Amino acid sequence: MADSTNSNGGVAVVDEQVADERDAAVGASSSGRDFRPTLGAAQIDQQEDTIEDVAVQIDDVGLWYGAKKAIEGVSLDVQRHEITALIGPSGCGKSTLLRCINRMNELIPGVRIEGQIRVDGDPLYGSDVDPVEVRRAVGMVFQKPNPFPKSIYENVAFGARINGYKGNMDELVERSLRQAALWDEVKDQLKESGLALSGGQQQRLCIARAIAVQPEVILMDEPCSALDPIATQRIEDLMQELAADYTIVIVTHNMQQAARVSNRTAFMLAEEDLVGRLVEYGRTDQLFTSPNDSRTEDYITGRFG
Amino acid sequence: MTAEAPAATTRDLFEVNLARRHMIGVIFQGVALLGTLVGIIVLAVLLIEVWRDGIHFLELDFLNRFPSRFAEQAGFKSAFWGSLWVIGFTALLAFPIGVGAAVYLEEYAPKNAVTRLLQTNISNLAGVPSIVYGILGLQLFVRGTIGIGPSLEDLGLRDLDRSVLAGSATLALLILPVVIVASQEALKAVPPSIREASYGVGATRWQTVRSHVLPQAFPGIMTGTILALSRAIGETAPLIMIGALSFVAFTPGNPLDDFTVMPIQIFGWAVRPQLDFQDLAATGIIVLLIVLLSMNAIAVYLRHRFGGPASR
Numbered sequence: 111m112a113d114s115t116n117s118n119g120g121v122a123v124v125d126e127q128v129a130d131e132r133d134a135a136v137g138a139s140s141s142g143r144d145f146r147p148t149l150g151a152a153q154i155d156q157q158e159d160t161i162e163d164v165a166v167q168i169d170d171v172g173l174w175y176g177a178k179k180a181i182e183g184v185s186l187d188v189q190r191h192e193i194t195a196l197i198g199p200s201g202c203g204k205s206t207l208l209r210c211i212n213r214m215n216e217l218i219p220g221v222r223i224e225g226q227i228r229v230d231g232d233p234l235y236g237s238d239v240d241p242v243e244v245r246r247a248v249g250m251v252f253q254k255p256n257p258f259p260k261s262i263y264e265n266v267a268f269g270a271r272i273n274g275y276k277g278n279m280d281e282l283v284e285r286s287l288r289q290a291a292l293w294d295e296v297k298d299q300l301k302e303s304g305l306a307l308s309g310g311q312q313q314r315l316c317i318a319r320a321i322a323v324q325p326e327v328i329l330m331d332e333p334c335s336a337l338d339p340i341a342t343q344r345i346e347d348l349m350q351e352l353a354a355d356y357t358i359v360i361v362t363h364n365m366q367q368a369a370r371v372s373n374r375t376a377f378m379l380a381e382e383d384l385v386g387r388l389v390e391y392g393r394t395d396q397l398f399t400s401p402n403d404s405r406t407e408d409y410i411t412g413r414f415g
Numbered sequence: 416m417t418a419e420a421p422a423a424t425t426r427d428l429f430e431v432n433l434a435r436r437h438m439i440g441v442i443f444q445g446v447a448l449l450g451t452l453v454g455i456i457v458l459a460v461l462l463i464e465v466w467r468d469g470i471h472f473l474e475l476d477f478l479n480r481f482p483s484r485f486a487e488q489a490g491f492k493s494a495f496w497g498s499l500w501v502i503g504f505t506a507l508l509a510f511p512i513g514v515g516a517a518v519y520l521e522e523y524a525p526k527n528a529v530t531r532l533l534q535t536n537i538s539n540l541a542g543v544p545s546i547v548y549g550i551l552g553l554q555l556f557v558r559g560t561i562g563i564g565p566s567l568e569d570l571g572l573r574d575l576d577r578s579v580l581a582g583s584a585t586l587a588l589l590i591l592p593v594v595i596v597a598s599q600e601a602l603k604a605v606p607p608s609i610r611e612a613s614y615g616v617g618a619t620r621w622q623t624v625r626s627h628v629l630p631q632a633f634p635g636i637m638t639g640t641i642l643a644l645s646r647a648i649g650e651t652a653p654l655i656m657i658g659a660l661s662f663v664a665f666t667p668g669n670p671l672d673d674f675t676v677m678p679i680q681i682f683g684w685a686v687r688p689q690l691d692f693q694d695l696a697a698t699g700i701i702v703l704l705i706v707l708l709s710m711n712a713i714a715v716y717l718r719h720r721f722g723g724p725a726s727r
């Protein structure tokens with residue numbers, strides 16, 4: 111949206127002020143306007159741009175909130191056991207797209223979705239697909255940590271129990287908490303409320319809760335936006351570890367985060383018509399160093415958004 | 416930087432006038448305090464007056480005697496137990512129906528014109544005078560027919576005559592709108608993030624409602640229901656309308672027995688010319704108030720017991 115004011119001479123003053131503020135903010139962490147992040151270790155030894163093993167196939171997806179179209183014609187393939195980041199300015203539909211992957215949008219009245227999404231080749235949309243089963247296969251971690259107001263143990267066990275888990279629940283809870291790098295901190299207080307934990311611990315509890323039901327894919331909707339930098343780093347490290355077993359799709363406002371953790375990045379943008387579209391999708395290193403689209407370049411160099 | 420020149424002139428246009436603004440604040444505070452005091456003082460005067468009139472009849476035996484033509488032998492037993500019977504069955508009827516309706520409207524019903532109409536009607540029903548519910552209850556439960564459609568007898572049931580159950584059903588109708596609206600508010604107050612979290616691990620709608628939404632809304636639902644029951648226990652008009660007796664020398668033994676309730680007994684005493692009976696009415700009011708305050712105390716307790724730190 112800011113780019114539309116850019117081209118509009120009438121509000122140039124406002125735009126200049128915004129740019130000044132941004133320059134000041136950027137100046138603290140790097141020199142100059144270009145805060146193109148340095149690349150993390152995840153990308154170094156994977157240079158090909160082809161996707162061999164598609165975990166999630168998004169095929170021409172569009173979505174309406176009532177009469178208002180929010181996203182249109184988004185198609186992209188998500189590589190298995192990688193981290194795929196969705197970036198873009200506010201209102202570009204990246205969270206909306208993410209929530210299409212586990213049919214969470216249908217909980218909002220008046221939402222209509224077109225196109226198809228497949229997980230492991232199985233379609234998510236169709237009269238014979240139960241959204242309840244979709245959401246078990248595609249877990250989700252939300253922007254604000256939202257543990258149930260119940261014990262830590264119960265937070266993790268709930269999903270398994272309602273899905274008829276027949277195995278040893280104690281083992282599953284421990285394994286899930288270990289995978290979420292939380293076990294050592296909470297093993298002596300499993301009966302205490304999940305809300306008694308710190309924000310970062312709560313978010314890792316939510317990750318443990320998500321992986322306890324053994325999903326194929328984990329969606330993360332700005333999982334660190336409510337966390338401090340240290341808690342953020344722990345979550346990012348955890349994501350890297352989880353990518354060995356799960357396919358992760360993350361929405362983030364933080365481009366450094368996308369660059370640090372993700373293997374591939376999709377850049378979305380809503381232009382004058384306010385309908386979000388996919389602008390560019392590719393390997394994170396490639397997208398951040400030599401984007402094909404000038405709008406991507408403008409965004410990642412901080413010219414708008 | 417370029418914006419500073421106009422800012423300097425704009426700054427001159429403020430007329431801060433702190434003293435006046437503070438004075439208005441103090442005046443408003445005084446008015447609010449006065450409003451609060453009027454309520455508290457009137458209530459205090461009322462309570463003191465009732466207490467002075469009724470205290471000399473107040474003893475435990477008051478609850479163990481039936482009404483009598485002689486003031487010093489008259490008691491509250493039938494009214495006290497009648498009220499408990501009626502309120503008990505009112506709760507049994509109103510709670511599941513009211514909470515069920517609220518859960519349906521909040522969690523299941525599509526948000527369309529029909530449910531909006533339903534919602535408006537429920538809110539309006541909360542404002543219908545209680546005597547109107549008395550007329551409805553008289554036809555529907557006591558006589559067993561409203562003239563159109565099948566009567567209770569046609570449905571294989573008997574009419575309820577002027578029994579405890581007829582009174583409870585009438586009072587349940589009366590408080591249902593309040594119970595529904597209060598329960599809906601409690602359900603609305605459950606953060607959507609909790610529902611999302613539950614759906615996110617593959618819970619069905621019912622599993623989400625049952626495991627997360629209802630437990631979190633429970634204190635609010637209980638508080639609303641108990642406050643509605645407090646209103647019902649003080650109701651007189653609809654029960655007189657359905658023919659509850661004012662002189663009953665027995666306690667109900669089953670829900671189809673005749674009954675009286677505390678407010679009716681109080682009214683029956685208060686309209687008598689003898690001073691002693693009017694004092695008895697004051698004693699009855701004290702008992703009624705104690706029951707009411709106990710119910711409100713239970714509501715407060717439930718709110719704290721189930722609304723502790725675990726559910727923020």
